[in-house]
Amino acid sequence: xxxxxxxxAIVLDRSDINTxxxxxxxxLTEVTKEALKPYLLEDLKLEGFDPQGETLANAKVVISRExxxxxxxxxxxxxxxxVNGIHTVIAESYARIFRQNMFNCGMLAIELPKAxxxxxxxxxxxxxxxxxxxxxxxxxxxxxxxxxxxxNFNISSFDKALVVAGGWVEFADARY
Amino acid sequence: MGKTLAEKIFDSHLRDEPFPxxxxxxxxxxxxxxxxxxVAIADLVWRGKDRVFDxxxxxxxxxxxxxxxxxxxxxxxxMLRDWARRHEIPDFFDVGRNGVCHAxxxxxGFIHPGHTVxxxxxHTCTHGAFGAFAAGVGTTDLEVGILKGVCAFREPATIRIxxxxxxxxxVFAKDVILYVISRLGVNGATDRVIEFRGVxxxxxxxxxxxxxxxxxxxxxxxxxxxxxxQVTVDYLxxxxxxxxxxxxxxxxxxxxxxxxxxxxYVEVMDIDVSSLEPQVTYGYKPDxxxxxxEMAGTPVDQIYIGTCTNGRIxxxxxxxxxxxxxQIAETVRGIVSPATPKIFNDALAEGIIQVFMDAxxxxxxPTCGACLGMSNGVLAxxxxxxxxxxxxxxGRMGKGGMVHLxxxxxxxxxxxxxxxxxxxxx
Numbered sequence: 001x002x003x004x005x006x007x008x009a010i011v012l013d014r015s016d017i018n019t020x021x022x023x024x025x026x027x028l029t030e031v032t033k034e035a036l037k038p039y040l041l042e043d044l045k046l047e048g049f050d051p052q053g054e055t056l057a058n059a060k061v062v063i064s065r066e067x068x069x070x071x072x073x074x075x076x077x078x079x080x081x082x083v084n085g086i087h088t089v090i091a092e093s094y095a096r097i098f099r100q101n102m103f104n105c106g107m108l109a110i111e112l113p114k115a116x117x118x119x120x121x122x123x124x125x126x127x128x129x130x131x132x133x134x135x136x137x138x139x140x141x142x143x144x145x146x147x148x149x150x151x152n153f154n155i156s157s158f159d160k161a162l163v164v165a166g167g168w169v170e171f172a173d174a175r176y
Numbered sequence: 177m178g179k180t181l182a183e184k185i186f187d188s189h190l191r192d193e194p195f196p197x198x199x200x201x202x203x204x205x206x207x208x209x210x211x212x213x214x215v216a217i218a219d220l221v222w223r224g225k226d227r228v229f230d231x232x233x234x235x236x237x238x239x240x241x242x243x244x245x246x247x248x249x250x251x252x253x254x255m256l257r258d259w260a261r262r263h264e265i266p267d268f269f270d271v272g273r274n275g276v277c278h279a280x281x282x283x284x285g286f287i288h289p290g291h292t293v294x295x296x297x298x299h300t301c302t303h304g305a306f307g308a309f310a311a312g313v314g315t316t317d318l319e320v321g322i323l324k325g326v327c328a329f330r331e332p333a334t335i336r337i338x339x340x341x342x343x344x345x346x347v348f349a350k351d352v353i354l355y356v357i358s359r360l361g362v363n364g365a366t367d368r369v370i371e372f373r374g375v376x377x378x379x380x381x382x383x384x385x386x387x388x389x390x391x392x393x394x395x396x397x398x399x400x401x402x403x404x405x406q407v408t409v410d411y412l413x414x415x416x417x418x419x420x421x422x423x424x425x426x427x428x429x430x431x432x433x434x435x436x437x438x439x440x441y442v443e444v445m446d447i448d449v450s451s452l453e454p455q456v457t458y459g460y461k462p463d464x465x466x467x468x469x470e471m472a473g474t475p476v477d478q479i480y481i482g483t484c485t486n487g488r489i490x491x492x493x494x495x496x497x498x499x500x501x502x503q504i505a506e507t508v509r510g511i512v513s514p515a516t517p518k519i520f521n522d523a524l525a526e527g528i529i530q531v532f533m534d535a536x537x538x539x540x541x542p543t544c545g546a547c548l549g550m551s552n553g554v555l556a557x558x559x560x561x562x563x564x565x566x567x568x569x570x571g572r573m574g575k576g577g578m579v580h581l582x583x584x585x586x587x588x589x590x591x592x593x594x595x596x597x598x599x600x601x602x
Contacts (some may be wrong), residue, residue, distance in 0.1 A: 043575060
């Protein structure tokens with residue numbers, strides 16, 4: 001079943017945010033996704049970011065820079081987003097395994113050019129930023145206090161099919 | 177136009193192309209450990225699909241936290257163990273027979289040229305040293321691999337790194353790969369295969385080639401690869417001698433996988449290693465690399481020698497050569513984890529374990545838990561570790577801890593001096 005995308009965004013304004021920062025390895029001893037919930041981004045050191053803060057608690061979308069999700073292959077990174085209601089990440093680029101893990105879980109790893117990410121981050125600085133995702137039309141719309149921004153995004157037919165199917169297990173099971 | 181090794185493997189293993197640009201490959205080896213596999217097992221059980229596509233192509237090991245440190249890690253081990261027994265997976269390595277996944281699976285002769293290999297572990301790229309396409313994947317890819325024996329990829333283009341010249345004494349594969357990563361950057365090889373070529377690679381052992389390929393992921397690479405050659409055949413011969421009439425025959429067969437001379441590369445980098453210094457990381461990204469001379473004198477609290485990067489017998493020999501007849505500084509603690517029981521045994525027989533113990537090192541069983549701050553050598557807040565592992569992320573070995581990556585030789589010299597030290601200056 002397809003997940004819901006979009007919503008209130010949080011900005012993590014740095015490149016190379018790694019999967020250790022998203023979910024530290026010491027929590028990899030958990031064998032359920034739900035158990036990861038309290039530890040989202042616990043070790044991320046970023047000016048103005050508070051892992052216990054309301055901005056993260058209310059977020060449904062993460063906006064970030066280059067090479068998001070680099071490092072470990074742990075799917076616990078997409079899972080900890082998922083159990084916290086974050087199904088959409090928008091970044092300049094991704095590490096391959098994290099990107100595939102997102103789509104494999106039926107979630108969206110949207111790539112936008114630097115100029116678009118710059119504009120979204122600037123918008124977010126003026127107040128709260130709400131993102132609407134039109135998967136069919138491959139379009140992201142950001143409604144800020146001042147203005148609305150809109151960007152088309154590319155997604156491969158395969159990744160789109162995974163999102164529609166609800167994930168790779170569903171897709172593969174039906175086909176192979 | 178000729179083909180690269182990776183392209184040949186993709187062509188020969190293609191099961192399906194559901195959409196242009198997406199290649200679903202048949203997988204020869206699905207490797208499993210106790211951290212990322214249990215959730216896949218639980219999901220398969222929950223879906224009523226608790227099956228495996230081919231038990232002989234699935235290999236499993238408990239390696240990250242072993243023996244179990246608490247109830248949670250005991251449960252993870254039990255889930256993997258029970259599953260391996262339930263499905264009669266012949267190659268499952270439990271406490272006492274277990275070792276670090278990317279050391280024990282090659283050591284058992286499981287990885288051959290031309291194989292497709294996946295594992296729920298980012299350092300699966302290590303196995304490309306055998307001329308295989310080996311990629312780290314998440315738990316969902318692993319789950320589908322276990323159930324169906326397939327995995328989907330965007331076909332990666334290949335970056336060719338020509339390593340020429342002669343490695344100076346005291347400079348090793350680890351120094352080469354740290355330097356390569358500093359040149360490529362942490363995402364310089366994303367969606368790419370890194371092909372290690374040149375006379376330096378030709379002269380390397382399989383152990384050294386594994387060290388090279390192990391860190392391909394630190395530049396974002398999908399797989400590192402080396403061309404299969406006589407060194408590959410000699411390493412694998414005990415395991416394949418019944419399959420081939422002669423070593424020449426095996427070499428001829430393996431060589432078919434080698435990249436063609438007119439293959440297409442997205443990028444070619446020529447590096448002469450003749451004047452390369454030992455390399456050490458600073459900061460919190462693996463592309464933050466400096467020559468050891470610029471890092472010398474940096475105090476450390478712990479030295480960690482081992483892991484899937486540098487826990488093999490050659491690595492222990494290099495460290496022991498520096499440590500022999502010396503004591504580590506009183507201000508530091510040294511930890512060495514031979515990567516497999518065989519490596520441990522060989523090190524015992526060669527007197528290397530004694531050298532480590534005489535120097536004041538703690539010798540642990542084969543495991544890699546310290547590298548990611550899970551067990552057997554976790555750092556406290558503010559502590560610094562000189563490590564032969566592959567990742568120096570902030571807090572990687574323990575919250576608030578700092579990691580400097582280096583070769584076993586540099587790590588051993590650092591242990592003696594208590595500060596980062598070039599082994600050639602001792």
